[in-house]
Amino acid sequence: MIGTGSPEAPLLLEDLERASIALARRVAVVAVVGMLALSLLTMVDIGLRFFLNTPITGLDEATQIIMAVIISASLPIGIATRNHVTIDFFRRPIGPRWGAWLEAIGGALVLGMMTVLALRFGAYAGRMMARHDVSAIVQLPLAPFWWAVTALVAVCAVLQGVVFLKQFAKALGAGSGGASILTGALIVVPALAATATLYAVILYAGDALGPVVLAALAFAAMWVPLVIMIPVGVAMTYAGMAGASVLVGYDATINTVVLQSAGFLSSLNLVVLPLFLMKGGFATAAGLSSDAYRLAHALFGRRRGGLAMATIGSCAAFGAVTGSSLATAATIGAIALPEMRRRGYSVQLATGCVAAGGTLGSLIPPSGIMVIYAVLTETSIGKIFVAAVLPAVLAAVLYGATIALYVRFRPEAAGPVERVPGREIVAAVFNSWGVVVLFGSVIGGIYAGIFTATEAGAVGAGFAFLFALARGRLKGDAFWRVIGDVARNTALIYLLLFGAVAFSFFIGLTQLPQVLVAFIETLNLAPLVVVVLLLLIYLLLGFFMDPITTLFITVPFVGPLVTSLGYDPIWWGIVTIAAVEVGLIHPPFGLNAFIIKGVAGEEVAIGTIFRGIVPFLCADFVKLALLIGFPLIALWLPGTMR
Amino acid sequence: RAEPVQLKLATFGPPNSYFYVEVLIPWLEAVNRDSNGAVNIKYYGGGVLGNAGNMYDAVLTGAADIGWALPGTVPGKFVKTSVAELPFGYDSGEIGATALWRLFAKGVIASDFSDVKLFGLTAWPGADIQTKSKKVERLEDLKGLKIRAQGRWQTATVTAFGATPVYVPIDEVYQGLDRGVIDGVWGSLVLTREFRVDEIAHYFLEAPLNGGSGMLIMKRESYDKLPAAAKAAMEKNSGEAMSRALGKSNDGEVKRVEALLADLAKKGKIDAPYTLTPDEFARWRKAAEPVEEAWTKGVPDGAAILAAFRAEAASVKSGAGQ
């Protein structure tokens, strides 16, 4: 006690925090072990279906609802370990003292959000119980699952309470250390004042402002707090909810956020994400990733940046069978990042390359987002898939060229060049049989029609686990480390998704995209100018919306406009998807970037990742320009179809 | 005079889907006009206020004032309305939708709608069987085929007919059929067109298998609070006529897809769509009986509801009550 200067209360808080982390860890173990069990069960189901034609009836709908509980059970560890995405460009000038207070403010905001979510999830579960809601096929009662989700979110609120007290105590006790109080004040005080003003205007005068101004204000109300290190998910949630509550009232807003979040927790498209994270985690634990990179190093190590290019190649190969950017970024990211770092690649290059490479998952057919575009525009899925091939090749080549240019100007960003003797190459080839089996079975299984791309998440995770187990790599700490990483990364992504849900809902309410497009239509501009303006709108929407929502609310009226200008809808689809995918990697809301942030770990700042992405963003812009300048890149192949 | 009450009408599918354009948006415009400024309904498409899975809740919790929702997504509440999901229930969307509305109007299924004001019902055209490489002509042909099915009664029917039901998310149907995870799809031609099944499947068996329903609803308490002029305008444009129009809109889409398939068949890209022989049809109806029994056993007054639905469908088909 003597000499530390800490009063007793913080000591008590230390104990409380330790206890809450221990609790969160236990919950996470249950979550991830449950996830693993579901993966193995899915593999059994696929086997039964393929060999005996007797799948387990209703397993998919049970999986959806169980995954909602499992994902919620991952949240407490994210909360307890304060695993949020913050933009920390200004951390240094802001200084520790202001920083401590800002953390406490952020903590209070998270606490408010989790408390409200817990209460409303409870109301949702209560409604389910009152009307005896059941799942469609096996008539599983749904209310107990949503009560479990409610309880877990409530645990989050309690744990966040502890976190907040701790942050508050730290802020009270933070010494004035350093001379940065004044510079800090120059950033913090105006940012706080601007935020307060923006919220006041939105809440008290927003009604009369019209959709464009209101959206602009809410956009600013989201951005400004990011500067002072308020977590991204929190800033989006509050800004979106403030804007939406002006338009439809607070109750309808919060109810919608809960409804949509419940949908996200149990949507088949998203629940595969933790499974892909788990696959990457176990593959790394099993040593499969290092095998793969030893081989890649043996083959491409003589070329500067060769490993980064090989990583783009793996993303492309993976993207050729799955339809999702996120799955690609999660899988390849978990495997490639540690290996590239170990071989001397800079964090920026390594993370930028995987985040951008991940978008190849959607750019290379098959692709979920292309299916949605085709459905929305009544064009042929097959034609879009074919049209996407050359642009996808172009994207991969441009990413490769980006790496080549990057390491030319910054040779230190890539590991040392090394010519590997033939003998070692052969050894590396033989040693990588495990990788071949794992990826071969996932890729081959989808290709041969044994399972769907959605099921591939479970198959990959199950296989990777079995591999690690058989190789004896899960002893001691290793298993728990994988579990902790999977749960924390899942939490990181979902805490962001709550914010995305709120902001997307608000933008949908303003009908901003419709207003902007209608405005462009009235200008009577040259077709090319219209197309470029539309692309800018897509890039703007990418700041805060996920690709699927963006397509749903824009394509139905943008598509006809572009077609009426004489452009080909297939070509426009390729351009639109390319633009929307850019949204996955550009700040501040880039899901791929956040996934990579989760995989890369706490010590890597999101700012570093976004900086690493910049060269690849440039490549994307070059690609967009080429696609617009030379539509034949997309249209030549489908033109050769009958 | 008072400001018009502002209401949001929400749908979840592609905002330009045929029946939104043909029925729902004209309904909204007619109500706005007939209310003489008492109400102003605005259209929110594309699922911004609620999606297929949660639209019913979106309406009950106030995210949307009026919503297009699927009773099949709330199976615990819409127990009786699920009669539409049984196989061989009705021959066309128009017949199904009109019959279903009459069941509601006569109070047979009204208890399902206790929390909402119902404006109109639709019935999706009964499922057809669309297969990639095996032509299904006899019941036995289904044996061992993996068929994409959704929901309890489709799944039960596929099983009763000897095929293996497999659930694949709707946006993976194209890829699943292409790669062979599934051999076929249990769904109406409306679905064929929306998800481009015609690009992969070769055989299209047209049969009135499992149908389903959709509804335009408003939370009851909110409806009760509306000004009289608004309610009158809504009543005037809703009910059996609207339901019939919704069903007809589905039939129109089926006709468009049939034309498309006929064209593909002429070019030799697919086999011409076909129907069951009368003998085979009788065998399939027989094979569906256990499914009907399971349904009537699980639903209060199930047998009476099913009988009433069949009778209404027959009566609509014969043109009674037009």
Ligand code: NA
């Ligand atoms: Na892909």
Ligand code: NA
């Ligand atoms: Na973005």
